[in-house]
Amino acid sequence: GQNIDQPTEMTATEGAIVQINCTYQTSGFNGLFWYQQHAGEAPTFLSYNVLDGLEEKGRFSSFLSRSKGYSYLLLKELQMKDSASYLCAVLDSNYQLIWGAGTKLIIKP
Amino acid sequence: IAGITQAPTSQILAAGRRMTLRCTQDMRHNAMYWYRQDLGLGLRLIHYSNTAGTTGKGEVPDGYSVSRANTDDFPLTLASAVPSQTSVYFCASSDAPSGNTGELFFGEGSRLTVL
Numbered sequence: 001g002q003n004i005d006q007p008t009e010m011t012a013t014e015g016a017i018v019q020i021n022c023t024y025q026t027s028g029f030n031g032l033f034w035y036q037q038h039a040g041e042a043p044t045f046l047s048y049n050v051l052d053g054l055e056e057k058g059r060f061s062s063f064l065s066r067s068k069g070y071s072y073l074l075l076k077e078l079q080m081k082d083s084a085s086y087l088c089a090v091l092d093s094n095y096q097l098i099w100g101a102g103t104k105l106i107i108k109p
Numbered sequence: 110i111a112g113i114t115q116a117p118t119s120q121i122l123a124a125g126r127r128m129t130l131r132c133t134q135d136m137r138h139n140a141m142y143w144y145r146q147d148l149g150l151g152l153r154l155i156h157y158s159n160t161a162g163t164t165g166k167g168e169v170p171d172g173y174s175v176s177r178a179n180t181d182d183f184p185l186t187l188a189s190a191v192p193s194q195t196s197v198y199f200c201a202s203s204d205a206p207s208g209n210t211g212e213l214f215f216g217e218g219s220r221l222t223v224l
Binding site: 004008033035041042043044045048087089096097098099100101102 | 149150151152153154167199212213214215216217218
């Protein structure tokens with residue numbers, strides 16, 4: 001079966017750095033997405049990786065290793081507004097998105 | 110700029126009743142999707158449409174139906190609601206080519222409770 005694993009919950013301190021991991025086992029691979037979802041709101045797009053390596057976008061970076069079936073989202077200079085769930089999703093060989101359950105990130109002052 | 114609009118925002122429904130969740134987008138995106146989101150689970154695809162006039166089944170289609178009469182509208186119908194359909198429903202769209210999912214744009218969600 002297809003599977004996306006990410007930690008259920010993480011806690012970090014304002015101003016710090018946090019890394020949210022995602023491992024996947026899917027039938028084929030056509031890219032990996034990260035979305036942010038604040039409580040009670042819609043998911044919003046953060047990043048897309050299809051090649052190995054690090055993609056940096058402001059305070060957020062996303063890394064992919066296709067050989068290891070692994071990605072992480074790195075958030076720097078954490079702000080209280082970064083408290084949200086972070087969803088990892090993989091596009092499989094049929095171009096269907098397989099979603100992880102999400103990682104709830106709690107930021108403490 | 111509206112993006113994707115869903116209605117209703119929230120609804121409590123008696124089991125056995127018929128319910129249609131509405132979804133309208135103004136971005137002229139080809140592809141549209143309906144997901145349900147339940148605590149502890151990832152988003153699960155119910156139905157999708159790659160272009161107007163076509164629809165397909167997702168991971169959890171049973172008990173749901175959709176139609177895509179035009180580019181903008183993609184309603185989701187529960188023919189006879191059951192308590193297990195209590196969930197938050199998200200409509201989404203993408204401007205990727207047919208069958209190739211790109212970045213998704215989501216509506217604000219419809220919270221449905223079936224008693």
